[in-house]
Amino acid sequence: MEVEFLGGAREVGRSAVLVDDALLLDYGLMTGDPPQYPTRDPEPDAVVVSHGHLDHVGAVPALLKGSRRPTIHWTPPTAELARTLARDTLKLHGNSPLCPFSAEHVARLGEVEARHGYAEPFVVSAGGREYEVTLFDAGHIPGSAHVLVDDSVGRGPAGDRTESDSGATRLLYTGDFHTDDQRLVSRTTARPDADIVVCESTYADVRHEDREAVETRWTERV
Numbered sequence: 001m002e003v004e005f006l007g008g009a010r011e012v013g014r015s016a017v018l019v020d021d022a023l024l025l026d027y028g029l030m031t032g033d034p035p036q037y038p039t040r041d042p043e044p045d046a047v048v049v050s051h052g053h054l055d056h057v058g059a060v061p062a063l064l065k066g067s068r069r070p071t072i073h074w075t076p077p078t079a080e081l082a083r084t085l086a087r088d089t090l091k092l093h094g095n096s097p098l099c100p101f102s103a104e105h106v107a108r109l110g111e112v113e114a115r116h117g118y119a120e121p122f123v124v125s126a127g128g129r130e131y132e133v134t135l136f137d138a139g140h141i142p143g144s145a146h147v148l149v150d151d152s153v154g155r156g157p158a159g160d161r162t163e164s165d166s167g168a169t170r171l172l173y174t175g176d177f178h179t180d181d182q183r184l185v186s187r188t189t190a191r192p193d194a195d196i197v198v199c200e201s202t203y204a205d206v207r208h209e210d211r212e213a214v215e216t217r218w219t220e221r222v
Contacts, residue, residue, distance in 0.1 A: 013028065
Protein backbone atom coordinates (compact mmCIF):
# COMPACT_ATOMS: atom_id res chain seq x y z
CA MET A 1 0.00 0.00 0.00
CA GLU A 2 1.36 3.41 -1.01
CA VAL A 3 0.17 6.58 0.71
CA GLU A 4 0.58 10.13 -0.61
CA PHE A 5 -0.39 13.32 1.22
CA LEU A 6 -1.86 15.99 -1.05
CA GLY A 7 -2.47 18.38 1.83
CA GLY A 8 -3.02 18.47 5.57
CA ALA A 9 0.57 17.51 6.41
CA ARG A 10 2.28 20.03 8.72
CA GLU A 11 -0.65 22.36 8.13
CA VAL A 12 -4.29 22.72 9.14
CA GLY A 13 -6.58 22.43 6.14
CA ARG A 14 -6.96 20.84 2.68
CA SER A 15 -6.71 17.30 4.04
CA ALA A 16 -6.30 14.74 1.27
CA VAL A 17 -4.69 11.31 1.45
CA LEU A 18 -4.27 9.26 -1.72
CA VAL A 19 -3.93 5.48 -1.38
CA ASP A 20 -2.30 3.54 -4.22
CA ASP A 21 -2.96 6.50 -6.54
CA ALA A 22 -6.59 5.36 -6.78
CA LEU A 23 -8.46 5.63 -3.46
CA LEU A 24 -8.78 9.14 -2.02
CA LEU A 25 -9.48 9.81 1.66
CA ASP A 26 -10.94 13.32 2.06
CA TYR A 27 -10.44 16.27 -0.28
CA GLY A 28 -10.68 19.52 1.63
CA LEU A 29 -9.72 23.15 1.31
CA MET A 30 -7.81 25.59 3.48
CA THR A 31 -9.78 28.74 4.20
CA GLY A 32 -8.02 32.01 3.54
CA ASP A 33 -7.70 34.78 1.01
CA PRO A 34 -7.33 33.13 -1.37
CA PRO A 35 -8.46 29.65 -0.28
CA GLN A 36 -5.97 26.85 -0.92
CA TYR A 37 -6.70 23.43 -2.34
CA PRO A 38 -4.79 20.11 -2.34
CA THR A 39 -1.40 20.21 -4.01
CA ARG A 40 -2.52 18.39 -7.14
CA ASP A 41 -5.68 17.36 -8.95
CA PRO A 42 -5.95 13.56 -8.65
CA GLU A 43 -8.25 11.29 -10.63
CA PRO A 44 -9.26 8.65 -8.09
CA ASP A 45 -11.62 5.79 -8.80
CA ALA A 46 -13.25 6.18 -5.38
CA VAL A 47 -13.37 8.66 -2.50
CA VAL A 48 -14.11 8.12 1.19
CA VAL A 49 -14.90 11.23 3.25
CA SER A 50 -14.35 11.25 7.00
CA HIS A 51 -16.65 14.15 7.95
CA GLY A 52 -18.38 17.31 6.84
CA HIS A 53 -15.94 20.11 7.64
CA LEU A 54 -14.45 22.33 4.95
CA ASP A 55 -10.88 21.21 5.54
CA HIS A 56 -11.88 17.62 4.81
CA VAL A 57 -14.73 17.82 2.29
CA GLY A 58 -14.63 21.34 0.85
CA ALA A 59 -13.12 20.48 -2.54
CA VAL A 60 -14.88 17.16 -3.21
CA PRO A 61 -17.21 18.51 -5.96
CA ALA A 62 -14.11 19.41 -8.01
CA LEU A 63 -13.44 15.68 -8.38
CA LEU A 64 -16.52 15.45 -10.63
CA LYS A 65 -15.30 17.70 -13.43
CA GLY A 66 -15.49 16.54 -17.03
CA SER A 67 -16.24 12.85 -17.38
CA ARG A 68 -14.92 11.94 -13.93
CA ARG A 69 -17.38 10.05 -11.77
CA PRO A 70 -15.60 8.47 -8.79
CA THR A 71 -17.93 6.93 -6.25
CA ILE A 72 -18.03 9.03 -3.09
CA HIS A 73 -18.56 7.13 0.15
CA TRP A 74 -19.69 8.87 3.34
CA THR A 75 -22.23 8.77 6.14
CA PRO A 76 -25.68 10.37 5.62
CA PRO A 77 -24.95 13.43 7.83
CA THR A 78 -21.65 14.03 6.01
CA ALA A 79 -23.45 13.87 2.66
CA GLU A 80 -25.85 16.61 3.72
CA LEU A 81 -23.17 18.79 5.31
CA ALA A 82 -21.00 18.50 2.20
CA ARG A 83 -23.75 19.93 0.02
CA THR A 84 -24.38 22.82 2.41
CA LEU A 85 -20.68 23.71 2.54
CA ALA A 86 -20.35 23.47 -1.24
CA ARG A 87 -23.27 25.83 -1.78
CA ASP A 88 -21.75 28.30 0.70
CA THR A 89 -18.41 28.11 -1.11
CA LEU A 90 -20.17 28.92 -4.38
CA LYS A 91 -21.81 31.96 -2.77
CA LEU A 92 -18.40 33.25 -1.69
CA HIS A 93 -16.19 32.26 -4.61
CA GLY A 94 -18.41 30.84 -7.37
CA ASN A 95 -17.72 31.75 -11.00
CA SER A 96 -14.18 32.81 -10.15
CA PRO A 97 -10.72 31.21 -10.26
CA LEU A 98 -10.96 30.89 -6.47
CA CYS A 99 -13.50 28.06 -6.76
CA PRO A 100 -12.57 24.88 -8.67
CA PHE A 101 -16.15 23.65 -9.06
CA SER A 102 -19.59 24.85 -10.12
CA ALA A 103 -23.21 24.22 -9.13
CA GLU A 104 -23.30 21.52 -11.81
CA HIS A 105 -20.53 19.60 -10.06
CA VAL A 106 -22.35 19.90 -6.73
CA ALA A 107 -25.50 18.49 -8.33
CA ARG A 108 -23.51 15.49 -9.56
CA LEU A 109 -22.82 14.41 -5.98
CA GLY A 110 -26.19 12.71 -5.93
CA GLU A 111 -25.25 10.64 -8.98
CA VAL A 112 -22.13 9.10 -7.49
CA GLU A 113 -22.59 8.96 -3.73
CA ALA A 114 -22.93 5.86 -1.56
CA ARG A 115 -24.06 6.32 2.04
CA HIS A 116 -22.93 4.01 4.81
CA GLY A 117 -23.51 3.47 8.51
CA TYR A 118 -20.92 2.79 11.18
CA ALA A 119 -19.30 -0.64 11.55
CA GLU A 120 -20.79 -1.82 8.25
CA PRO A 121 -17.89 -2.97 6.02
CA PHE A 122 -18.22 -2.32 2.30
CA VAL A 123 -16.00 -3.10 -0.67
CA VAL A 124 -14.48 -0.32 -2.77
CA SER A 125 -12.96 -0.97 -6.19
CA ALA A 126 -10.13 1.37 -7.14
CA GLY A 127 -7.10 1.07 -9.37
CA GLY A 128 -7.95 -2.50 -10.31
CA ARG A 129 -7.91 -3.55 -6.66
CA GLU A 130 -10.54 -4.09 -4.02
CA TYR A 131 -10.47 -2.64 -0.52
CA GLU A 132 -12.69 -3.38 2.43
CA VAL A 133 -13.61 -0.10 4.09
CA THR A 134 -15.26 0.32 7.48
CA LEU A 135 -16.40 3.57 9.08
CA PHE A 136 -16.32 3.99 12.87
CA ASP A 137 -17.91 6.76 14.92
CA ALA A 138 -15.22 9.41 15.53
CA GLY A 139 -17.20 11.43 18.08
CA HIS A 140 -16.30 14.75 16.42
CA ILE A 141 -19.50 15.98 14.76
CA PRO A 142 -22.63 14.16 13.56
CA GLY A 143 -21.57 11.67 10.90
CA SER A 144 -17.83 11.94 11.55
CA ALA A 145 -15.90 8.75 10.99
CA HIS A 146 -12.60 6.99 11.39
CA VAL A 147 -11.86 5.25 8.07
CA LEU A 148 -10.34 1.76 8.14
CA VAL A 149 -9.00 0.60 4.77
CA ASP A 150 -8.06 -3.07 4.40
CA ASP A 151 -6.42 -4.13 1.14
CA SER A 152 -6.44 -7.84 1.99
CA VAL A 153 -9.76 -8.49 0.24
CA GLY A 154 -9.43 -11.87 -1.43
CA ARG A 155 -6.27 -12.70 0.52
CA GLY A 156 -7.98 -14.51 3.39
CA PRO A 157 -8.49 -13.43 7.03
CA ALA A 158 -6.03 -10.92 8.45
CA GLY A 159 -4.80 -13.48 10.96
CA ASP A 160 -3.74 -15.80 8.13
CA ARG A 161 -1.44 -13.28 6.44
CA THR A 162 2.31 -13.68 6.37
CA GLU A 163 5.12 -11.19 5.83
CA SER A 164 5.43 -12.46 2.28
CA ASP A 165 1.80 -11.56 1.58
CA SER A 166 2.78 -8.25 -0.01
CA GLY A 167 0.24 -5.46 0.12
CA ALA A 168 -1.85 -6.93 2.94
CA THR A 169 -2.24 -3.77 5.01
CA ARG A 170 -4.86 -2.22 7.28
CA LEU A 171 -4.69 1.58 7.22
CA LEU A 172 -6.61 3.60 9.81
CA TYR A 173 -7.26 7.21 8.84
CA THR A 174 -8.62 8.81 12.00
CA GLY A 175 -10.00 12.04 10.59
CA ASP A 176 -10.90 14.52 13.33
CA PHE A 177 -12.07 12.88 16.55
CA HIS A 178 -12.95 13.55 20.18
CA THR A 179 -12.21 11.39 23.19
CA ASP A 180 -14.59 13.39 25.40
CA ASP A 181 -18.37 13.56 25.08
CA GLN A 182 -19.69 16.54 23.10
CA ARG A 183 -23.06 18.25 23.30
CA LEU A 184 -24.12 16.75 19.97
CA VAL A 185 -22.28 13.45 19.92
CA SER A 186 -20.64 11.00 22.28
CA ARG A 187 -16.89 10.43 22.30
CA THR A 188 -15.22 7.87 20.11
CA THR A 189 -14.70 4.43 21.60
CA ALA A 190 -13.54 2.74 18.39
CA ARG A 191 -10.09 1.17 18.49
CA PRO A 192 -9.82 -0.93 15.32
CA ASP A 193 -6.63 -2.89 14.72
CA ALA A 194 -4.40 -1.37 12.06
CA ASP A 195 -0.91 -1.70 10.62
CA ILE A 196 -0.67 2.01 9.78
CA VAL A 197 -2.40 4.95 11.50
CA VAL A 198 -2.71 8.38 9.91
CA CYS A 199 -3.76 10.46 12.89
CA GLU A 200 -5.26 13.93 13.16
CA SER A 201 -2.94 16.00 15.37
CA THR A 202 -4.08 19.63 15.12
CA TYR A 203 -4.29 20.00 18.90
CA ALA A 204 -1.79 17.29 19.84
CA ASP A 205 0.41 19.74 21.76
CA VAL A 206 -2.41 21.83 23.27
CA ARG A 207 -3.87 21.25 26.72
CA HIS A 208 -7.49 22.37 26.68
CA GLU A 209 -9.22 23.89 29.65
CA ASP A 210 -11.89 21.77 31.32
CA ARG A 211 -14.98 21.86 29.11
CA GLU A 212 -17.45 22.35 31.95
CA ALA A 213 -15.48 25.35 33.23
CA VAL A 214 -15.48 26.92 29.76
CA GLU A 215 -19.21 26.34 29.34
CA THR A 216 -19.98 27.78 32.77
CA ARG A 217 -17.95 30.92 32.07
CA TRP A 218 -19.61 31.32 28.69
CA THR A 219 -23.17 30.99 30.05
CA GLU A 220 -22.40 33.55 32.76
CA ARG A 221 -21.41 36.06 30.09
CA VAL A 222 -24.44 35.54 27.87
